[in-house]
Amino acid sequence: MKILTMYDMGLAIRDARDELGLTQEQLASKAHVSRSWLAQVETGKAAFDFRRVLMVMAALNxxxxVLPNE
Structure with a gap:
């Protein structure tokens, strides 16, 4: 999936979470972030801290x- 916007990033996180069968609460706990922050990211509403995004991605394995534009 190409990530071009914060909304795209949120969809990628939500899709990966759903594939693993995790609730927002479970993923937030595993990634050491709040569930409310995660919910905002998943809906593209949060201007997010990239460090936290990396923590969530690591929790999702x-x-x-980063690739050049084609």
Whole structure:
């Protein structure tokens, strides 16, 4: 999935969480972030701290790859 906006990032996190069968509360606990922050990120409403996004991605056993525009 290409991540071009904060909304795209939120969808990627939500989709990965759903695939693992985790609730927002479970993922937030695993990633050491608040459930309310996670909910805002998943809906694209939060201007998020990239450090926390990396913590969530690590908790999902996912990574972010930066590629040149094509």
């Amino acid at each position: 996912q990574h972010i790859e």
